[in-house]
Every structure is written in structure tokens, then in C-alpha cells.
Amino acid sequence: MTDPASILGLPKPAWAGEDVAMLYDMATRFLEAEIAPRYEAFEKAEIFDRESWLKAGQNGLLCASIPEEYGGSGGTFAHESAIIEAVSHVGVDGFGIALHNSIVAPYILHYGSEEQKKKWLPKMASGELIGAIAMTEPGAGSDLQGIKTRAEKDGNQYRINGSKTFIINGQLANLIIVVAKTDPEKGAKGTSLIVVETDEVDGFERGRNLDKIGLKSNDTSELFFNDMRVPTANLLGAEEGQGFVQLMQQLPQERLQIGTTAISMVERALALTIDYVKDRKAFGKAVIDFQNTQFKLAELKTEATIGRVFYNDCVARHIDGGLDPVTASMAKYWLSDLQGKIVDECLQLHGGYGYMNEYPIARMYRDARVQRIYGGTNEIMKLLIARSL
Numbered sequence: 384m385t386d387p388a389s390i391l392g393l394p395k396p397a398w399a400g401e402d403v404a405m406l407y408d409m410a411t412r413f414l415e416a417e418i419a420p421r422y423e424a425f426e427k428a429e430i431f432d433r434e435s436w437l438k439a440g441q442n443g444l445l446c447a448s449i450p451e452e453y454g455g456s457g458g459t460f461a462h463e464s465a466i467i468e469a470v471s472h473v474g475v476d477g478f479g480i481a482l483h484n485s486i487v488a489p490y491i492l493h494y495g496s497e498e499q500k501k502k503w504l505p506k507m508a509s510g511e512l513i514g515a516i517a518m519t520e521p522g523a524g525s526d527l528q529g530i531k532t533r534a535e536k537d538g539n540q541y542r543i544n545g546s547k548t549f550i551i552n553g554q555l556a557n558l559i560i561v562v563a564k565t566d567p568e569k570g571a572k573g574t575s576l577i578v579v580e581t582d583e584v585d586g587f588e589r590g591r592n593l594d595k596i597g598l599k600s601n602d603t604s605e606l607f608f609n610d611m612r613v614p615t616a617n618l619l620g621a622e623e624g625q626g627f628v629q630l631m632q633q634l635p636q637e638r639l640q641i642g643t644t645a646i647s648m649v650e651r652a653l654a655l656t657i658d659y660v661k662d663r664k665a666f667g668k669a670v671i672d673f674q675n676t677q678f679k680l681a682e683l684k685t686e687a688t689i690g691r692v693f694y695n696d697c698v699a700r701h702i703d704g705g706l707d708p709v710t711a712s713m714a715k716y717w718l719s720d721l722q723g724k725i726v727d728e729c730l731q732l733h734g735g736y737g738y739m740n741e742y743p744i745a746r747m748y749r750d751a752r753v754q755r756i757y758g759g760t761n762e763i764m765k766l767l768i769a770r771s772l
């Protein structure tokens with residue numbers, strides 16, 4: 384297959400230096416050798432195995448941006464980007480390491496006490512602990528302030544009651560950041576983040592591994608907390624009530640990371656499609672010889688190039704600490720919309736074969752759809768952008 388990483392022919396941005404390129408190559412080789420051959424089985428089983436996580440840890444794919452003193456590789460978001468790009472370029476998008484690496488681990492790094500960081504981060508880097516973040520509830524998604532999960536202090540423990548849904552890595556995760564109300568009277572200011580080590584608590588129950596239209600191999604699940612007892616020492620932050628501020632501070636990276644997947648999947652879709660239309664014949668010539676195919680792919684390559692330049696600029700700003708929430712929302716909304724459009728057009732150029740699951744573009748079409756929904760829907764992104772007008 385044509386290399387998705389070079390399909391747009393753009394110069395590498397300054398943040399993608401030699402070590403980032405090496406990590407990308409290493410991650411690609413690992414994913415092609417260890418994950419891709421078993422991916423179909425994971426898709427069928429609707430879950431990965433723990434062994435893949437442990438191997439990913441051994442091969443440096445977990446916690447690349449966590450400092451070495453906590454077991455990570457001491458990199459930046461550029462390194463996280465390289466890993467996410469490799470996942471999408473190889474086409475194993477259900478492997479939930481992006482969320483583990485660039486969403487869950489940073490919460491612990493930024494808000495955890497020294498003790499918490501030393502306890503959890505090295506095990507997240509090795510893959511012994513698999514991370515998840517549980518915000519959404521059956522009755523509250525976009526309107527996160529409406530969550531009902533309650534954490535009541537009882538001595539040196541929290542007693543947590545409630546339920547969550549759509550939680551990525553929900554069956555495998557053994558370290559889950561739960562968003563809960565510690566003081567319902569105070570609204571957003573009464574919300575806290577509490578780390579649940581699932582192997583060590585009573586009252587924790589996993590619900591269904593949900594039947595989704597795409598990302599089948601990811602175990603996205605319901606979770607239930609019935610008088611679940613968690614030590615008060617597992618609160619993230621020095622005091623209760625910081626949850627919303629913490630969530631808001633981490634949102635730019637979470638949204639940018641959805642953009643990483645979007646632009647990388649766009650590159651893979653283009654690479655696959657260009658190969659396909661060069662090979663496929665109709666009316667005595669290759670499909671690429673029709674002017675419609677050429678014009679369509681010319682448009683898609685142009686739009687993908689605009690998307691990649693914007694993405695690269697967002698990463699540069701993020702690494703410098705200057706990616707504002709509005710621009711991050713633009714990246715999440717625009718790049719995931721672009722992904723939906725380009726993957727759809729690429730499927731069309733495959734004709735009937737594009738609708739067959741044995742062709743990767745079919746799976747990409749299903750996998751792409753959720754990108755406009757999770758991480759804050761694209762409507763919510765526009766709301767946030769509009770507030771800056």
C-alpha cells in the first residue's frame with residue numbers, strides 16, 4: 384500500500400523531529416507485526432486482550448509523554464501524535480491506547496499527588512493498568528453538569544453510587560477516573576474526579592460491552608457503582624470541587640487528539656483509494672483515468688492538505704502551551720467533519736467493494752462516524768467557538 388504518512392507530500396513540521404519519526408516507525412512496525420494480524424479476531428470478539436496492552440507497554444507505546452521518573456518516555460504531545468498516527472495509518476483504530484495515553488495519564492500527571500503518580504503511572508506505562516475516563520451517564524452527555532453520580536464522604540472513604548455509559552476500555556480498564564458530585568448543592572463547583580482501582584473496590588460492576596456500529600474491537604461499556612467504597616486518598620487534586628476546572632484544562636489536548644485520528648485516517652483513506660482506482664478497471668481503462676475520479680481525488684487531497692497544515696499548526700501551538708480551547712474545538716469539529724466527508728467519498732470511489740467489510744475502507748467508514756459525536760459533539764464545539772465571536 385502507498386505510505387499514508389507521505390501521501391500528502393508535505394514537509395515535516397518542526398515538532399516532528401528525528402525522535403518523533405523514529406517512534407512513529409517503531410510504533411508502525413509493532414502494530415503491523417503484533418496487532419494487525421490479530422485485529423480481525425479482536426473486532427469479532429469486540430474486545431482486545433491484555434497481552435496486547437502489555438506488549439504495547441514493552442514496546443514504548445504507552446505513556447510516551449509522561450516523565451521518565453514515573454515510568455514514561457519523557458516526550459511531548461508530538462510523541463503521542465506519532466503513536467496515534469501509527470494506529471490510524473496501520474488501521475487498528477479500536478486499540479484504545481490514545482485515550483489511555485493522552486487523556487487518562489495526563490490527568491494523573493497534572494492533578495495527582497506525588498504518591499498517586501508513583502503508584503499509578505509506572506503501571507499505566509507498562510500496560511498493567513489500563514485507563515478509562517467515566518464522565519457520560521445515561522441521562523447526561525453534552526450537559527455534563529447534569530451528572531447524578533454521587534460520592535459521599537464516609538470516614539476515609541467515598542461511598543459512590545451511580546452509573547456511566549459509553550466508556551471506552553470499559554471492560555478491560557482497571558484504573559478509571561470517575562466524574563462524581565461530591566457536593567450536589569454547588570453544581571459545577573461540587574464536582575470532583577476520583578480514581579477507581581477496580582481490582583481493589585467492592586460495589587463496582589461492569590455492564591454490557593455495548594454493540595456499536597464501528598470501532599468494534601473497543602470495549603465501550605456501561606459501568607455501575609453500588610455503594611462502591613473508594614479511599615478518599617484517590618481524589619485527584621488537593622481538595623474536592625476541582626473536577627470541572629480540571630476537565631476544562633485538559634480539553635484542548637483531548638480535542639486535538641481526536642483531530643490526530645481524523646487527519647491520520649484521512650491519509651490512510653486517500654492512500655488506499657489512490658491504489659484502488661489505479662488498479663480497478665471499468666470501460667476498458669483504470670478508474671483513475673476518468674476525469675471525475677481525478678477531480679474528486681484532487682479536491683480531497685487539497686482538503687486533506689489544508690487539514691494537515693492546520694493540525695500541524697495546532698500541535699506546534701499545543702506543545703508551546705498556547706493552544707486555546709476555541710482553536711482546539713475548531714480542530715475537533717472541522718477535522719472530524721473532514722474525515723467523515725473524505726472517507727465517504729473514498730468509499731464511493733471503491734464502488735460496491737467499498738461496501739464490503741473485507742475492504743478496509745468499509746470499516747473506516749463505520750469507525751469514522753463516532754468522531755463527530757464523542758469528545759463533545761461537533762454541535763457543542765460550534766457552541767464553544769461561537770462564544771468567542
Ligand SMILES: Cc1cc2nc3c(=O)[nH]c(=O)nc-3n(C[C@H](O)[C@H](O)[C@H](O)COP(=O)(O)OP(=O)(O)OC[C@H]3O[C@@H](n4cnc5c(N)ncnc54)[C@H](O)[C@@H]3O)c2cc1C
Pocket residue numbers: 516517518519522523524525526548549550551552595598603753756757758759760761762763766
Ligand atoms: C463510541 C463512544 C465512545 C465514547 N467514549 C466515552 C468515554 O470514554 N468516556 C465518556 O465519559 N464518554 C464517552 N462517550 C460519550 C460521548 O462523549 C457522548 O456521547 C457525547 O458527549 C454526547 O452526549 P450524549 O450522547 O448524551 O448526546 P446528547 O447530549 O443527548 O446530544 C444529542 C444531540 O443533541 C445535540 N445537543 C446537545 N446539546 C446541545 C446544545 N446545547 N446545542 C445544540 N445541540 C445540542 C448534540 O450535539 C447531539 O446531536 C462516548 C460515546 C461514544 C458513542
